[in-house]
Amino acid sequence: MNEITIKVNxxxxxxxxxxxxxxxxxxxxxxxxxTHVGCDTSQCGACVVHVDGKAVKSCSIFAAxxxxxxxxxxxxxxxxxGSLNAIQQAFQDxxxxxxxxxxxxxxxxxxxxxxxxxxxxxHEIREYLEGNICRCTGYHNxxxxxxxxxxxxxxxxxxx
Amino acid sequence: xxxxxxxxxATIDDALKALGAEDAQALGGGQTLIPTLKSRLASPSKLxxxxxxxxxxxxxxxxxxxxxxxxxxxxxxxxxGAGAYPALAALAGNIGDPAVRNRGTIGGSLAxxxxxxxYPAAALASGATIVTNSRRIPADEFFDGMFTTxxxxxxxxxxxxxxxxxxxxxxxxxxxxxRFALVGVFVxxxxxxVRVAVTGxxxxxxxxxxxxxxxxxxxxxxxxxxxLDVPGNAMIGDxxxxxxxxxxxxxxxxxxxxxxxx
Ligand SMILES: Cc1cc2nc3c(=O)[nH]c(=O)nc-3n(C[C@H](O)[C@H](O)[C@H](O)COP(=O)(O)OP(=O)(O)OC[C@H]3O[C@@H](n4cnc5c(N)ncnc54)[C@H](O)[C@@H]3O)c2cc1C
Ligand code: FES
Ligand code: FES
Numbered sequence: 355m356n357e358i359t360i361k362v363n364x365x366x367x368x369x370x371x372x373x374x375x376x377x378x379x380x381x382x383x384x385x386x387x388x389t390h391v392g393c394d395t396s397q398c399g400a401c402v403v404h405v406d407g408k409a410v411k412s413c414s415i416f417a418a419x420x421x422x423x424x425x426x427x428x429x430x431x432x433x434x435x436g437s438l439n440a441i442q443q444a445f446q447d448x449x450x451x452x453x454x455x456x457x458x459x460x461x462x463x464x465x466x467x468x469x470x471x472x473x474x475x476x477h478e479i480r481e482y483l484e485g486n487i488c489r490c491t492g493y494h495n496x497x498x499x500x501x502x503x504x505x506x507x508x509x510x511x512x513x514x
Numbered sequence: 515x516x517x518x519x520x521x522x523x524a525t526i527d528d529a530l531k532a533l534g535a536e537d538a539q540a541l542g543g544g545q546t547l548i549p550t551l552k553s554r555l556a557s558p559s560k561l562x563x564x565x566x567x568x569x570x571x572x573x574x575x576x577x578x579x580x581x582x583x584x585x586x587x588x589x590x591x592x593x594x595g596a597g598a599y600p601a602l603a604a605l606a607g608n609i610g611d612p613a614v615r616n617r618g619t620i621g622g623s624l625a626x627x628x629x630x631x632x633y634p635a636a637a638l639a640s641g642a643t644i645v646t647n648s649r650r651i652p653a654d655e656f657f658d659g660m661f662t663t664x665x666x667x668x669x670x671x672x673x674x675x676x677x678x679x680x681x682x683x684x685x686x687x688x689x690x691x692x693r694f695a696l697v698g699v700f701v702x703x704x705x706x707x708v709r710v711a712v713t714g715x716x717x718x719x720x721x722x723x724x725x726x727x728x729x730x731x732x733x734x735x736x737x738x739x740x741x742l743d744v745p746g747n748a749m750i751g752d753x754x755x756x757x758x759x760x761x762x763x764x765x766x767x768x769x770x771x772x773x774x775x776x
Binding site for chain 1: 515516517518519520522541544545548549551552560561563565590610611612613614616617693
């Protein structure tokens with residue numbers, strides 16, 4: 355067991371971990387169950403969080419590797435007053451979720467994308483979400499929500 | 515996952531010491547090794563993470579003009595930072611998805627030598643040199659069949675040196691579920707000849723297609739390979755494609771790569 359400290363959504367979280375403890379298990383064990391485990395095989399992206407600002411699959415990194423890092427999860431995404439941030443609000447407005455299981459990972463990937471590329475094209479959004487799988491929506495409304503969150507007109511993307 | 519000890523050294527020396535323990539294994543980005551551990555296909559006594567070693571990271575130009583990439587440099591960092599070798603940057607930027615590219619490393623990809631991985635094709639087609647903690651291994655001697663390389667127990671890749679070609683291109687025909695290469699072909703033209711490396715296709719992993727290299731050396735055009743027979747290597751056959759299909763794709767992808775390299 356190693357004792358590690360990770361800054362999660364701005365707050366220090368410490369705890370003992372085994373070498374094999376995955377970051378996602380550390381987070382969920384700390385009560386942050388918004389980060390989901392869909393596949394546990396690095397395929398689905400439901401577990402995406404940011405480590406030092408970069409999107410990573412938290413089922414595919416050991417907690418000990420995030421020692422000292424800044425981690426951002428879905429729980430830290432809302433505005434300080436508790437209202438939904440622009441991406442979250444756009445997912446609601448454009449029906450970018452159905453069951454919601456993939457949504458935390460989708461929102462975290464979208465946030466990483468918009469940080470790198472504030473006005474992505476529809477194609478760039480679809481490419482960026484290659485590692486985020488959704489069983490419900492057919493992706494269209496997710497793409498629409500991200501376009502809207504980046505302040506772009508969504509009327510042009512037809513409902514396919 | 516079986517239990518193991520975990521170390522995260524800050525220097526190459528400490529990493530080598532830690533790797534001296536019985537059944538210790540290096541951990542790069544973990545994008546291959548962690549799923550392997552989960553399915554209990556590996557059971558190291560100790561994992562030695564290479565991600566906190568500054569000496570293993572970064573991209574620079576060597577005195578001999580080669581592009582030198584640290585083994586623990588991520589795919590995303592190569593995509594953004596290997597502008598001196600655009601075909602290599604493009605290859606790195608198309609591996610997996612953004613989250614995989616933020617963790618996966620060039621050293622891990624080469625050491626793993628997955629028969630469908632992208633980097634082995636780039637290293638072989640570029641005549642790259644794989645620099646380890648103890649020696650320099652030419653790419654032509656590094657890849658030793660599916661998931662096997664010339665690396666010895668406890669030896670780690672430190673850096674990879676890529677001679678920069680006059681023209682190059684990588685064409686990847688994606689297996690639509692995994693997005694690994696069903697067939698990928700990297701073509702690179704140097705003053706002393708053309709190198710063509712094929713991944714995804716053969717049972718023995720990445721290989722050079724000698725007939726195409728000879729044809730392209732005298733005429734660097736897609737037409738030059740039109741008359742060639744498909745390579746005679748034993749090709750992979752699985753639910754994604756038959757051996758004949760893969761052999762055919764090698765020729766198609768080589769033609770596309772030559773055309774795109776210009
Ligand atoms: C969803 C998904 C999609 C992917 N798509 C692609 C793709 O399209 N193309 C592609 O090429 N790859 C793909 N990959 C694989 C990815 O590129 C991996 O990152 C890579 O193959 C392994 O690199 P790593 O740094 O993660 O190594 P790890 O998983 O940490 O290690 C792999 C092996 O290399 C050894 N190792 C690691 N670093 C070193 C070193 N410096 N010296 C010696 N040995 C070392 C380890 O001991 C282990 O045996 C994909 C992976 C995933 C999860
Ligand atoms: S749970 Fe991590 S990628 Fe699916
Ligand atoms: S909303 Fe159900 S998986 Fe995406």
